[in-house]
Amino acid sequence: MRVTVRSKQHPHDDAPDTAAAFERLAALPEGPHRDALRDEIVQAWLPMADRIATQYRGRGESIEDLCQVAALGLVKAVARYDPDRGCAFESYAIPTITGEIKRHFRDHMWVLHVPRRVQDLRNRVRVAEKELSQSAPGRRPTVAEIAAYARMSEDDVRVGLEALDSFTALSLDAELPGSEDGYALGDVLGEPDAGFDLVVDREAVKPCLRELPERERTILYLRFFGGMTQSRIAQQLGISQMHVSRLLSACCTELREKALAGPA
Numbered sequence: 001m002r003v004t005v006r007s008k009q010h011p012h013d014d015a016p017d018t019a020a021a022f023e024r025l026a027a028l029p030e031g032p033h034r035d036a037l038r039d040e041i042v043q044a045w046l047p048m049a050d051r052i053a054t055q056y057r058g059r060g061e062s063i064e065d066l067c068q069v070a071a072l073g074l075v076k077a078v079a080r081y082d083p084d085r086g087c088a089f090e091s092y093a094i095p096t097i098t099g100e101i102k103r104h105f106r107d108h109m110w111v112l113h114v115p116r117r118v119q120d121l122r123n124r125v126r127v128a129e130k131e132l133s134q135s136a137p138g139r140r141p142t143v144a145e146i147a148a149y150a151r152m153s154e155d156d157v158r159v160g161l162e163a164l165d166s167f168t169a170l171s172l173d174a175e176l177p178g179s180e181d182g183y184a185l186g187d188v189l190g191e192p193d194a195g196f197d198l199v200v201d202r203e204a205v206k207p208c209l210r211e212l213p214e215r216e217r218t219i220l221y222l223r224f225f226g227g228m229t230q231s232r233i234a235q236q237l238g239i240s241q242m243h244v245s246r247l248l249s250a251c252c253t254e255l256r257e258k259a260l261a262g263p264a
Helices: 019-027 032-054 063-080 089-109 116-135 143-150 154-164 194-210 214-224 230-237 241-261
Strands: none
Touching: 019 032, 032 063, 032 089, 063 089, 116 143, 116 154, 143 154, 194 241, 214 230, 214 241, 230 241
16 A cells, blocks of 8 residues: 655645545554555655754754654654644644654753743844844844844843853863963862861851860860870870870860750
8 A cells, every 4th residue: 555645736845645645544453554554654754854854953963863853753743643633734743843853952952951931042042143144244243133133132132142052061171262281171160178168167166165164175276276196285284195085085075066056
């Protein structure tokens, strides 16, 4: 059973006349004959799917992958199309294929998660910027010019421009612009500073230290700020090294418990 492709008045040259084939498909039960007819319909409409895919070239995805995504959308459209609803298959297939391609970009191509509204702003800004650049070569259109051309607010244009940078990411190994020493982007990124945690800990323990007896505060200061050993502290205070060890242990335990408990 073959699909007969007849030319007819149609807005697209690659739109075959498969109305009769769809009627036969709807009447066939599940089985090899239905699968074969569905595959023939898909093959007849593949040129249209490829044409739609080429409209999205140059956006970071290969044309081969785009054609595969478009073909997947076409297969879904053929499987879900109901000729009894009265609409032409093309009217149903084009939004299905286009939606599949856009979903592919949204789920697989964006480096950062961007809301759909921002993606739409990005697309409008990209198209407007491209068309304005053709009419005024040699310079980049301003925010105000893009807003006037695309009938958008300047704030929305700025959001769209920022979203343009979210589509792809710069490698940390990429050389910094203007760098003559081979510095990469990763070489200038900051790292977590443990000193901030130390400041927080010191501020938390300050009121607890004030509550300690003067001798215990002195021992802690000599040990942790003066860098003295327990033996030298014992000699300076006239007590045994074992007593210094017990006092240090008790003080540290008390300070830890009070600091973790927080203010009363």
